[in-house]
Amino acid sequence: MKSRVEIKSHHIHPMLMALPIGLWAGSLAYDLCDLATDDSGDGRLRQSADDMMLAGFVGALAAAIPGIVDYLAVVPPESSAKGRAARHGMINVGLAALYGINWLLRTRSPARWGRRLGTPLSMLGFGGLMYSGWLGGTLVYRNQIGVDHRGPNAAKWRESGRLKGEPGTPVTVGTMAEFEKPGQMKLVHLNGHRIAVMREGDRIVAFQDRCTHRGGPLTDGVLACNTITCPWHGSQFSVDTGEVVSGPAEEKIRVYPVRVEGEVIRVVAPEPNLDATIEDESGLLPTAGMV
Ligand code: FES
Structure with a gap:
């Protein structure tokens, strides 16, 4: 990252x-x-x-x-x-x-x-x-901290500010213009959750950023054939169901419902994360509005 x-x-x-x-x-x-x-x-x-x-x-x-x-x-x-x-x-x-x-x-x-x-x-x-x-x-x-990854098609790093929304309601997390290239990813901070939003072919998918093996950042991973591969030890997860496709991870990841309305991308807000990280609470992130 x-x-x-x-x-x-x-x-x-x-x-x-x-x-x-x-x-x-x-x-x-x-x-x-x-x-x-x-x-x-x-x-x-x-x-x-x-x-x-x-x-x-x-x-x-x-x-x-x-x-x-x-x-x-x-x-x-x-x-x-x-x-x-x-x-x-x-x-x-x-x-x-x-x-x-x-x-x-x-x-x-x-x-x-x-x-x-x-x-x-x-x-x-x-x-x-x-x-x-x-x-x-x-x-x-090994952990690639500080590495400026370029995703598929040389996609650039994108990240949202802190976003909040009523649990169960769709919250705007970006626009289609930000996902102009297949494979483009964006790390979204919504209700204290870190959510990877990505373009897979012509659709947009959203799933938890944290790999269930040792916490690797899936937004730095590679998305291909509906599968995200963790950059740390290569675990693979289905972006449709969150199931493990290949280990060493054993636990599935969480996936989030996405709504695309015209140019606007919305993710259904999860319950607030009571264990939100220092990062999400400290003001080191840009504050809301900067989607
Ligand atoms: S942290 Fe993702 S595979 Fe190990």
Whole structure:
């Protein structure tokens, strides 16, 4: 799913993460050079290590902002990726705290042990940085978080704002002009539900976005022959009945009645989702009216 903080599809979070990774790695390298050469001269190696550590700390704070936005607004709720992203974020918060304390010990502690503790703490931090990077890579390369998918026929990503409607009544979720190409998909947020609305041939179908296997986003999947294929592990579901066509998913998905009246597409509103996600309640989505 496409990142919310980007410049022309270039995501900001991975760009900024280069700062703490590079600077903290550089800081450790200077520390090791200082140890190896017994920099007893003017202490420039130690000074460089300290300065790079502080600069990395500032970079980490800057990178955290788009990371938090994407965690709340992009990572599918109730999915394996959500837990992984939470671990990734918590480790990064811990690392920022560790490097902040490390810098204070090095530069502000009058005791010599404060300085001596610096290099072991940097080694510990570097190990945590590698683990966090591994989790971040898994989020992108396996869970495809932040990937700007193009659907069949190069269909672009579309998403509605928060919509509400009386349960059982049709609610406008889009127009046929938005579904000009076969395979076009749109993620609709209706009464706290995430609903995938797609064009299948000449008709419009609607079904739950969440794959019942591990919560993969079906709006990023491929729709063909009345079957949607999940992008994470390949489960397939009928878009007519919601039944599993092929695993590993075992539980069917929910399908929603659709009414097309002229150019207007309406989906029958489900009961409000009392477990609506932070995303649907936080205002990170555009508010209603922006269908
Ligand atoms: S999340 Fe595993 S197949 Fe969809």
